[in-house]
Amino acid sequence: MNYKEELKNKLEQLKDIDGFPIGTDEDILELSNPPYFTPCPNPFIKDFIEKNGEKYNQATDAYKCLPYTDDIDTNKNDRLTNAHSYHTKSPWHAIQQYIEHYTEKGEIVLDCFSGSGMTGIAAQKSGRKAILSDLSPIASFLTYNYNFSTSSDRFMTQVGKIIDEVDNELNWMTKTKHSDGREGRINSILYSEHFNCPQCSHEFILWDTAVDFVNGKMHDEFNCSSCDATLKRKDCEKSKHIYFDNILNKEIESVKISPVEILYVIDEKRYKKKPDQADFDLIEKINSTPIPDWFPLIPFMQIGERWGDTWRAGVHFGLTHLHHFYSRRNLHFLSKIYAKITDLSDLELKHKLQITFNSFLLRASKKAILAVNYYFHGGGGYIATISGNMYIPSLFFEVEILEQFKTRAKKINEINKSDFSLENCIVSTQSATDYSNIPTNSIDYIFVDPPFGENLMYSELNFLYEAWIKVLTNNSKEAIINKTQNKALNQYNTLMLNSYKELFRVLKPNRWITIEYHNSKSAIWNGLQEALTKSGFVIAHTSVLKNKGGSFVINVSPNSVANDLIINAYKPSEQFLTNFVANAGHNVEIEFIEGLLSSLPIQPMLERTEKMLYSKMIAYYLLKGYQINYDARSFYEMLYQNFIEQDGYWFTSNQINSYADFKKSHNVEELGQGKQESLLFFIVDERSALIWLESFLSNPKSFSDISTAFNKLSNIQGDEVPDLKVLLEENFVFDGSIYRKPSSNEEKLRAIDKRNRTLKREFESLLVEAENSRTKMRKVRKEAIVYGFEEAYRSKKYSDILTIGNKLHKSIIENSPEISEFIEIAEIQAEGLA
Incomplete structure (x- = not known):
C-alpha cells in the first residue's frame, strides 16, 4: 500500500476530527511518515489495533489487577531523556513500572498527551505496543522521533557532512581578531540591554554598570554613571531605538542591545574580549547580508504584537515575528543547516536531523541566559535556557550554532543506540476530545500527564519549534487556562471532561488509567476529579510519585506534598x-x-x-x-x-x-498510634480531620494526646471546622478520661444521628442567612452545606440549593467539587421544572 497516497486521499475527512493542525496539505504530507506518524489525525490507528490488539470479549475477559502501590523510580537524568530539551518530560522509568504492572507483553498502551514520547519509550522497553498522540505537531513529531532508531553511524556521518558544508560557506561570520592580530573563531557573544536612569534619563548598558568585575557578580543595586543615583534594574526603563528590518522591509522600534563580550578560541585555547570596531563592522555586514535560504517569516503565533499569555510588554517590545528571537548571524546558520537537512531524500534520516535541529532552537535564540556566577567563577555551564516561558533576559548569549548542532546530535544519537522500532508505536496529531479514529473498548491501559490549568502555555511555547516544520498547533481545543484564547477554568474543565469521556470510551472495561498530576491549585485538582468521575471512571487510589518509602494512606490535597501525585482510576x-x-x-x-x-x-x-x-x-x-x-x-x-x-x-x-x-x-x-509515622496525611478540612481521627483512635486516647498530634498535621483553610473537642463529642465516645471510636453498631448509629442533627441545624441556619443576606458568604461549614444539599437533592428541593449557592463566595464553590456539582445539577433541574 502507498500509505502517503492513502493519507493524501483521506486528508479532507480527517479535517473534521478535533485538533487537525494548521498547515497546508503539502506541508503535512511532507512531514508525514505513514502509517507510523502523521502530523494530523492518524487514519491508520484502527489497522494498528487490529494487527496488535486483542478484541474485548466480556464473556471470556478474566483481567484483574489492583492499583500499583510500590516504590517508583523517578530518575529523569538519563541520557535518553535528556536528548531533547522539550519543556515537559515524565520519567519513562516510572511509566515503565506502571505499564508492566497493569498490562501483559504485547498489549496496547495509550497516551493522548504524549509530549516528548516517554510513554512510548516505556512501552517499548516493556515489550508493549503504544498509541501516542498530542495536539501539538512538534510534540507528536518529537514523540515519533524518540520512538524509532536509525543507523547511528550514518546519522553522525551526515551531521559531520552538514557541519563541514555550512562552515565552508559561512565561516567568515565567525571570525574575530586577537590582541596580537591572530584570527580566532567566535564561540559565543554576550549581549546586554540598554536602560535609562529614572533620575537623569542617562542611557547606560546594564553589563557595564551593574556588574562587579572584581568580585564577579551582578549587583542588585548600582549607581548611575551620570548622576550617581542608586538604582535597581526594575526601576529603570529599557532604552528603545528604531532600526530598519530588511527582512520585513520596514522600520521597527525595539529594545536597544549591544554586544559586550566576545568569547573565542585560538588553537583550542579560550579567550574573552570586548568587541572592537572590526567586530561591530562584521555584525553590520552580517545584518545587511540577505539570507538566501528559507526560514519562518511569520508573525509570532500568527498574531505579532501581544501574541498570547506569555507576552510581556517590558520583555517583548518590538519582538513581533519569529526571526526577532534570533540574531541575524544565527539565523543565517540555522536556515543554511535546515536547507541541507530538508534536501535529504532518506525520510527517516531527515526526520532525525530535523528533530536534532529542533532540539537546540531554544538555546540558539535570545533566550540563552547568562549564569553570572558560573561565568566568572566556573563550576558549571555559564549559558542556560529557561523553559516554560518566552522570557528574553537582559543579558543573553548568541551561541555558536554548529557547535550546538554537533552537541545535540550526540545526544539525539542515544535514541539511535536504543534499538527502538516504528513497528511498536503509532503516532497521531489530534485533540484528545475526539478519538473517532480509535474503536470503543480497544485499549488495554492509559497513562497520561495532561496539561493542568495555566501551568504551561503549550501552543505559545511550541510556536518557536513548529514554525520551522511548517505545521502549527490548532489551539481551539487546547486544554489550558489562557486569557488570550478566552479560556477560563470552566472552559478548561469542559475540554478535560470531553477528553476523559473519550478515554473512558476507548479503554476496555475493568482496565486502568493512570494520571500524573502536578499543580498546586485546588480548583484544578477538584476539576480533575470531577471530570474523571463524570466521564465514568472510578478513582481508586491516589499516591505520591516518589523514590523511596511506600505509604499506606495519603491525603488527596495537591497542596500537601511537593511531589507529583499519581491518580489510579478504573473503568x-x-x-x-x-x-x-x-x-x-x-x-x-x-x-x-x-x-x-x-x-x-x-x-x-x-x-x-x-x-x-x-x-x-x-x-x-x-x-x-x-x-x-x-x-x-x-x-x-x-x-x-x-x-x-x-x-x-x-x-x-x-x-x-x-x-x-x-x-x-x-x-x-x-x-494504631504506632503506625502513624507510616501514614502520609494532612488535615485540610473537616472531612480529612474525621478520617484522621478514625484512624488515630484505633486505640482510645486522651484529649491531650489527640490535640498534640492533630495540631501537628492540621492546615485547615477555607472551611469553618468546629473545634477539635466538638468534633470528638459529635463523632466519638467519651469514656471516662479518654475518647474512643463507637464500639457497636448502636453506638455508631447514635453518633451518625447526633452529627446529622447538628449539620441539619447549621444548614437551616445558613439557608435563613442566604435568604436574607445581601452579601456573599465566605465562612461556612462545608460539611453542613454538603449534608443539606444531599437532603435537598433527595427531596427535589432544588430552590434551597440555589438559594445558598447564589450566596456562596466563588472560592468556596471552586474549591469544593461536591458543592459545585450540586449547584450545577440544581440549576439544570430548576430550568427543566420552570
Missing part, C-alpha cells in the same frame, strides 16, 4: 455499567461499593474508610444525575450488613483473610 465492568444505566443506579449501590473495594489494595488506606466510600458513591451518582437513595446513616447500615470492618477500614468477605495476612506480614496487630 467499571461491562456488567456493572449495563446494570447501572438500566436501573439509573437504583439498587446498584452495593455492587458499586463491592467493585470499588475489590479494586483497592488489601491494606489500610483512605479509600477504605466509611467516609471516603460514601463520598465516592455520592459523587458517582450525583455526576451521573441519578437519585441518591442513601444518607450517611443508611449507607453505614448497608456497609455493616454487606461488608466487614476492621481497624476502621472496610473489606469484602473475600478480602478479610488477605488483610489479616497483610497485618501479620507487616507485624501490625492493628493500625
Whole structure:
C-alpha cells in the first residue's frame, strides 16, 4: 500500500476530527511518515489495533489487577531523556513500572498527551505496543522521533557532512581578531540591554554598570554613571531605538542591545574580549547580508504584537515575528543547516536531523541566559535556557550554532543506540476530545500527564519549534487556562471532561488509567476529579510519585506534598455499567461499593474508610444525575450488613483473610498510634480531620494526646471546622478520661444521628442567612452545606440549593467539587421544572 497516497486521499475527512493542525496539505504530507506518524489525525490507528490488539470479549475477559502501590523510580537524568530539551518530560522509568504492572507483553498502551514520547519509550522497553498522540505537531513529531532508531553511524556521518558544508560557506561570520592580530573563531557573544536612569534619563548598558568585575557578580543595586543615583534594574526603563528590518522591509522600534563580550578560541585555547570596531563592522555586514535560504517569516503565533499569555510588554517590545528571537548571524546558520537537512531524500534520516535541529532552537535564540556566577567563577555551564516561558533576559548569549548542532546530535544519537522500532508505536496529531479514529473498548491501559490549568502555555511555547516544520498547533481545543484564547477554568474543565469521556470510551472495561498530576491549585485538582468521575471512571487510589518509602494512606490535597501525585482510576465492568444505566443506579449501590473495594489494595488506606466510600458513591451518582437513595446513616447500615470492618477500614468477605495476612506480614496487630509515622496525611478540612481521627483512635486516647498530634498535621483553610473537642463529642465516645471510636453498631448509629442533627441545624441556619443576606458568604461549614444539599437533592428541593449557592463566595464553590456539582445539577433541574 502507498500509505502517503492513502493519507493524501483521506486528508479532507480527517479535517473534521478535533485538533487537525494548521498547515497546508503539502506541508503535512511532507512531514508525514505513514502509517507510523502523521502530523494530523492518524487514519491508520484502527489497522494498528487490529494487527496488535486483542478484541474485548466480556464473556471470556478474566483481567484483574489492583492499583500499583510500590516504590517508583523517578530518575529523569538519563541520557535518553535528556536528548531533547522539550519543556515537559515524565520519567519513562516510572511509566515503565506502571505499564508492566497493569498490562501483559504485547498489549496496547495509550497516551493522548504524549509530549516528548516517554510513554512510548516505556512501552517499548516493556515489550508493549503504544498509541501516542498530542495536539501539538512538534510534540507528536518529537514523540515519533524518540520512538524509532536509525543507523547511528550514518546519522553522525551526515551531521559531520552538514557541519563541514555550512562552515565552508559561512565561516567568515565567525571570525574575530586577537590582541596580537591572530584570527580566532567566535564561540559565543554576550549581549546586554540598554536602560535609562529614572533620575537623569542617562542611557547606560546594564553589563557595564551593574556588574562587579572584581568580585564577579551582578549587583542588585548600582549607581548611575551620570548622576550617581542608586538604582535597581526594575526601576529603570529599557532604552528603545528604531532600526530598519530588511527582512520585513520596514522600520521597527525595539529594545536597544549591544554586544559586550566576545568569547573565542585560538588553537583550542579560550579567550574573552570586548568587541572592537572590526567586530561591530562584521555584525553590520552580517545584518545587511540577505539570507538566501528559507526560514519562518511569520508573525509570532500568527498574531505579532501581544501574541498570547506569555507576552510581556517590558520583555517583548518590538519582538513581533519569529526571526526577532534570533540574531541575524544565527539565523543565517540555522536556515543554511535546515536547507541541507530538508534536501535529504532518506525520510527517516531527515526526520532525525530535523528533530536534532529542533532540539537546540531554544538555546540558539535570545533566550540563552547568562549564569553570572558560573561565568566568572566556573563550576558549571555559564549559558542556560529557561523553559516554560518566552522570557528574553537582559543579558543573553548568541551561541555558536554548529557547535550546538554537533552537541545535540550526540545526544539525539542515544535514541539511535536504543534499538527502538516504528513497528511498536503509532503516532497521531489530534485533540484528545475526539478519538473517532480509535474503536470503543480497544485499549488495554492509559497513562497520561495532561496539561493542568495555566501551568504551561503549550501552543505559545511550541510556536518557536513548529514554525520551522511548517505545521502549527490548532489551539481551539487546547486544554489550558489562557486569557488570550478566552479560556477560563470552566472552559478548561469542559475540554478535560470531553477528553476523559473519550478515554473512558476507548479503554476496555475493568482496565486502568493512570494520571500524573502536578499543580498546586485546588480548583484544578477538584476539576480533575470531577471530570474523571463524570466521564465514568472510578478513582481508586491516589499516591505520591516518589523514590523511596511506600505509604499506606495519603491525603488527596495537591497542596500537601511537593511531589507529583499519581491518580489510579478504573473503568467499571461491562456488567456493572449495563446494570447501572438500566436501573439509573437504583439498587446498584452495593455492587458499586463491592467493585470499588475489590479494586483497592488489601491494606489500610483512605479509600477504605466509611467516609471516603460514601463520598465516592455520592459523587458517582450525583455526576451521573441519578437519585441518591442513601444518607450517611443508611449507607453505614448497608456497609455493616454487606461488608466487614476492621481497624476502621472496610473489606469484602473475600478480602478479610488477605488483610489479616497483610497485618501479620507487616507485624501490625492493628493500625494504631504506632503506625502513624507510616501514614502520609494532612488535615485540610473537616472531612480529612474525621478520617484522621478514625484512624488515630484505633486505640482510645486522651484529649491531650489527640490535640498534640492533630495540631501537628492540621492546615485547615477555607472551611469553618468546629473545634477539635466538638468534633470528638459529635463523632466519638467519651469514656471516662479518654475518647474512643463507637464500639457497636448502636453506638455508631447514635453518633451518625447526633452529627446529622447538628449539620441539619447549621444548614437551616445558613439557608435563613442566604435568604436574607445581601452579601456573599465566605465562612461556612462545608460539611453542613454538603449534608443539606444531599437532603435537598433527595427531596427535589432544588430552590434551597440555589438559594445558598447564589450566596456562596466563588472560592468556596471552586474549591469544593461536591458543592459545585450540586449547584450545577440544581440549576439544570430548576430550568427543566420552570
